Amino acid sequence: MPPLAERLRPQTLDQFIGQKHLVGDNAILRQMIESGRIASFILWGPPGVGKTTLAKIIANKLDRPFYTLSAVSSGVKDVREVIEKSKSNRIFTQSGNPILFIDEIHRFSKSQQDSLLGAVENGTVTLIGATTENPSFEVITPLLSRCQVYVLKPLDNNDLLELAERAIKTDVELKTREIVLDETEALLRFSGGDARKLLNILELVVAAEPEGTVHFTNEVVTERLQQNPMAYDKDGEMHYDIISAFIKSIRGSDPDAAVYWLARMVAGGEDPKFIARRMLISAAEDIGLANPNALLLANACFDALQKIGWPEGRIILSETAVYLASSPKSNSAYLAIEDAQALVERTGNLPVPLHLRNSPTKLMKDLNYGKNYKYSHDFPNHFVDQQFMPDELTKERIWKVQNNPAESKLGEWLRILWKGKY
Numbered sequence: 117m118p119p120l121a122e123r124l125r126p127q128t129l130d131q132f133i134g135q136k137h138l139v140g141d142n143a144i145l146r147q148m149i150e151s152g153r154i155a156s157f158i159l160w161g162p163p164g165v166g167k168t169t170l171a172k173i174i175a176n177k178l179d180r181p182f183y184t185l186s187a188v189s190s191g192v193k194d195v196r197e198v199i200e201k202s203k204s205n206r207i208f209t210q211s212g213n214p215i216l217f218i219d220e221i222h223r224f225s226k227s228q229q230d231s232l233l234g235a236v237e238n239g240t241v242t243l244i245g246a247t248t249e250n251p252s253f254e255v256i257t258p259l260l261s262r263c264q265v266y267v268l269k270p271l272d273n274n275d276l277l278e279l280a281e282r283a284i285k286t287d288v289e290l291k292t293r294e295i296v297l298d299e300t301e302a303l304l305r306f307s308g309g310d311a312r313k314l315l316n317i318l319e320l321v322v323a324a325e326p327e328g329t330v331h332f333t334n335e336v337v338t339e340r341l342q343q344n345p346m347a348y349d350k351d352g353e354m355h356y357d358i359i360s361a362f363i364k365s366i367r368g369s370d371p372d373a374a375v376y377w378l379a380r381m382v383a384g385g386e387d388p389k390f391i392a393r394r395m396l397i398s399a400a401e402d403i404g405l406a407n408p409n410a411l412l413l414a415n416a417c418f419d420a421l422q423k424i425g426w427p428e429g430r431i432i433l434s435e436t437a438v439y440l441a442s443s444p445k446s447n448s449a450y451l452a453i454e455d456a457q458a459l460v461e462r463t464g465n466l467p468v469p470l471h472l473r474n475s476p477t478k479l480m481k482d483l484n485y486g487k488n489y490k491y492s493h494d495f496p497n498h499f500v501d502q503q504f505m506p507d508e509l510t511k512e513r514i515w516k517v518q519n520n521p522a523e524s525k526l527g528e529w530l531r532i533l534w535k536g537k538y
Contacts, residue, residue: 117289121315124283125169127176133282133311134275135166135268145170145266149177154215156236158245158255161268164310167246171217174244181214183241187223192231199235213242221245222254229256236262249390270309277304279311283318293322294329302334306341308357317341358384359394362437366395367402371441378430378437388429392418395436406446406520413439444520452515459512466506499533513537 117123126132129139129146138145148154154174159167175182183198202214216235218224235241236259243263247254251265271279277300284295297303307314321340322330358380365373381391392414399414417436421429475485490500503510517527530537 119316120283120287120290120319121312123287123289124279124315126166126173129173129177132166132169132173133279134271135170138266138268139170149174152178154178154242154244155264156243156262157264157266158221158243158247158251158260159266159268160247160249160251162248162270162310164312164314165268165270166311167268168219171219171244171246174215175217178215182217183214184217184219187218187220187228190218190228192228195228195231199231199240202235202241213239215244216241217244217246219246220248222247222249222251226256229259233258233262249387250393253389253393271307271311271314272309273300273304276307276309276311276314279314280318283315290318290322295322295332296329297332299333302337303332306337359386359391362391363394363398363402366398366437366441367445369441369443369445371438374437374441375434378433382430382433388421388426388433389418391433392421392436395433395440399440401450402445402447403440403443404446404449405523405526406444406518407522410440410443444522446518446520446523448516448518448523456514459509459514463506463508466508469503469507471502472504497533501534 129149132139135145137143139149140146159170161167171184181202183201185194185198198216202216216232221229232241232243236243243259245251245255245263251260255263277297280297280300280303284290284297303314303317306317317337317340321332321337324340358377362374362377362381365377378391396411396414396418399410403410413436417432420432424432470484471487471489473480473485475481480486490502492498492500494500505512517523517530
């Protein structure tokens with residue numbers, strides 16, 4: 117019998133749980149699917165949130181030829197064969213362009229993605245791609261420009277509980293058992309927004325109790341998963357739980373733990389570029405101005421990986437992880453952009469002060485655009501005290517100096533320039 121996750125896979129949009137921003141009433145994907153007018157798009161989101169299911173619902177809903185390729189096992193030859201079949205099918209069908217679904221499209225090489233361009237551009241096929249990786253990094257720009265990207269979110273707790281109740285009540289196997297959800301915290305926590313994980317955990321716990329009532333408690337779920345650590349989607353656990361531990365170890369200045377979790381990811385076959393990108397983010401978010409060289413090293417790590425390849429690339433990842441974990445920490449840059457975005461949200465589109473505006477035309481100059489602007493380099497220390505914030509925000513402080521040597525030095529210099537502002 118197929119696994120529970122496959123048995124419970126939705127066949128229609130009305131059965132689909134989650135992603136209301138895409139498939140809820142009047143949402144963009146629902147309108148597209150119900151109208152039958154499908155444009156090429158890419159679904160980006162973590163595992164177990166419905167990417168493949170949406171593609172299969174489209175296949176069931178539309179009267180069009182539907183082809184599926186997996187980027188793990190398909191090459192340029194397979195892509196070209198589908199394109200040739202699509203050209204032939206267009207001659208005999210009036211229902212619309214054939215649809216090509218490519219799962220894990222981020223694993224396609226540049227040449228494989230190049231082979232799709234012409235067919236997508238001229239409408240030979242309508243492409244639907246699915247990826248767990250940021251398409252900005254993993255999909256070539258020409259192909260990305262021909263596709264809309266839709267972001268799928270992890271399922272929230274209400275969605276997961278709805279799915280669990282549906283499985284218990286409707287699945288051909290589970291509905292024959294007495295199953296009681298006494299506690300759900302561990303079930304939801306280990307699922308991590310992933311529908312497949314949730315259903316795998318349900319199936320695992322029920323299978324461990326062949327007779328009698330199955331009581332789901334936090335203790336039972338935790339115990340069963342400790343006994344079967346890979347029973348509920350090793351790839352998802354490796355991809356999200358361990359990368360979380362890795363980044364938190366860097367943030368917590370523990371190089372031993374950082375390299376340990378790095379080794380776990382290497383052993384699990386994690387994409388090295390994914391690890392490098394997360395270290396780039398950590399260098400800016402967690403280390404920031406306390407050691408600006410961290411961002412430079414993390415960026416060099418990302419570039420070097422692409423030149424060196426594997427397995428030697430693991431040494432570069434290790435060097436960077438140790439350096440980041442050992443660096444002094446500051447999140448002042450992260451907090452600054454968070455506060456600035458909140459300020460913009462609260463205050464709206466405030467006008468730029470006239471003296472800061474560009475004045476490329478005579479009309480703009482007549483309207484005093486740029487008038488009285490002082491060119492900083494004409495003054496001592498390349499600084500002159502003038503207003504740079506909108507009139508309403510002159511007293512706002514956004515970047516706040518944190519207590520580390522590098523930022524203290526920056527703050528001291530700014531206090532000299534601005535006479536105590538910082």
